[in-house]
Amino acid sequence: MMAVEWREFEQFVARIEKSLAPHGAVVTCPDRVKDLITGQDREVDASVRFTVGSVPILITIECRRRDRVQDDTWLEQLAMKRQKIGAAKTIAVASAGFTVPATVTASFTGIEVRTIGDITSEAMINWLKITGIEQVVGGMELVSFHSALYGEAAQLHEDVMRQMEADAAYARVFFEVAKGDYVCLNDFVTSLQQGGLDLHAGVPGDGTKVRRQLALPIPPDSLQIMTETGPRFLSYLWIGLDVFAVKTFIPLPSGFEYSNTEDSIVKGIEHRPDLPGIDCIMTLVREPESEWIKLGMLLRKKPEEGAPEEKEAGWSV
Numbered sequence: 001m002m003a004v005e006w007r008e009f010e011q012f013v014a015r016i017e018k019s020l021a022p023h024g025a026v027v028t029c030p031d032r033v034k035d036l037i038t039g040q041d042r043e044v045d046a047s048v049r050f051t052v053g054s055v056p057i058l059i060t061i062e063c064r065r066r067d068r069v070q071d072d073t074w075l076e077q078l079a080m081k082r083q084k085i086g087a088a089k090t091i092a093v094a095s096a097g098f099t100v101p102a103t104v105t106a107s108f109t110g111i112e113v114r115t116i117g118d119i120t121s122e123a124m125i126n127w128l129k130i131t132g133i134e135q136v137v138g139g140m141e142l143v144s145f146h147s148a149l150y151g152e153a154a155q156l157h158e159d160v161m162r163q164m165e166a167d168a169a170y171a172r173v174f175f176e177v178a179k180g181d182y183v184c185l186n187d188f189v190t191s192l193q194q195g196g197l198d199l200h201a202g203v204p205g206d207g208t209k210v211r212r213q214l215a216l217p218i219p220p221d222s223l224q225i226m227t228e229t230g231p232r233f234l235s236y237l238w239i240g241l242d243v244f245a246v247k248t249f250i251p252l253p254s255g256f257e258y259s260n261t262e263d264s265i266v267k268g269i270e271h272r273p274d275l276p277g278i279d280c281i282m283t284l285v286r287e288p289e290s291e292w293i294k295l296g297m298l299l300r301k302k303p304e305e306g307a308p309e310e311k312e313a314g315w316s317v
Helices: 006-020 072-085 100-108 121-128 158-167 185-194
Strands: 026-029 031-034 041-044 046-052 055-064 089-094 111-119 132-149 174-176 181-183 210-217 223-227 230-251 255-259 264-271 278-286 294-301
Touching (some): 006 026, 006 046, 006 055, 006 111, 006 264, 006 278, 006 294, 031 055, 041 055, 041 072, 055 072, 072 089, 111 121, 121 264, 121 278, 132 223, 185 210, 185 230
Parallel strands (some): 089 111
Antiparallel strands (some): 031 041, 111 255, 174 181, 210 230, 223 230, 255 264
16 A cells, blocks of 8 residues: 555545545545534544535544454444444545454444555556646745825835845735725735736746736725824835746556445545645546546645644545
8 A cells, every 4th residue: 555644644535535425525634523422522534514405414534554354343433433423424434444244243334335446557647648747836026116105205114124134025004994904015926916916927937037017006095104203094006026947757656445345436546746835735536437537636734844843633525
């Protein structure tokens, strides 16, 4: 099996199940579910929650990454746990598979059994019909900033100047009246990109920097900045950016096959692009009867170097 720790194995299975779950389903790994008999919270390796009509549906996922085949003892335990927490189904995933008695027990107790196997990169090329992944990582650097005020000109307050000199892109010195909060230049650029502005259009993928100039008119009475004479409303922002992109081609890696005891359910690969400050996991899968490739993506902030290790925490998508 793949060289992953047990918690990573659980999260890996949860990402596969997310790719198969209905639209709107929430997958949480790990999760806690109340025991309907004892009233105590029970931990499950992962859960899938969605609604059919007005009825909430709960599916739980339990994993075992062990070298030996799992017998029906574990399945019996899961069957009792499923009843006590009120799950519609429980999916039991064992890296080494199940004995025949275990699969028989599963079929009578509301348990779905799954296994995961490795697939060579050559087989994955035939399955996904692609030879690799083209990765484009874009970035930008703030190179200039100018502003204008409504009314008479004024000098920016020394505290504002000091913050801008320390980190102009992320200095939260602009007070947005509608939100009642301070924002930075990066917030403005991000908002424009979310609104459809493509700053990287036409930028070559070799790291070459291309200068972009943004002229942003500011509606009256909407954005303030502190000056030597007090807070004043801004009328215009001019932002200069150097944008760049680096394009690389990554050959298709080896993959996985997620199956029940008889048939393949889905085959796919996972790719972790190297992004600054972000842990990104891309899951690409294709089901046997489908011509479509599904893409799932998990994004989370990388822990800062030297920071204390965080306790295990779940994630939801």
